Amino acid sequence: MTSPPPPGTNSAGTAQPAGPALNRGEGVTTGTASSKSVDEAIANENKAVDGRLKGICRGC
DSSP: OOOOOOTTBOTTSOBOOOSOOTTOSTTOOOSOSOSHHHHHHHHHHHHHHHHHHHHHOSOO
16 A cells, blocks of 8 residues: 655655646736737847848858
8 A cells, every 4th residue: 555645746756836837827918819910029029130130140
């Protein structure tokens, strides 16, 4: 017969989380909004960064 795990651990013997549940606080987004505008903004930023890098780095 096995003994129960020590306090603060689960059945696998690993630590239980100490803090509150993540991503549940006020103002936390979980990806439920439309990502099209976010993807477009990221693509535009990537283009701007690529343009700046091409002016600095010549393929080194």
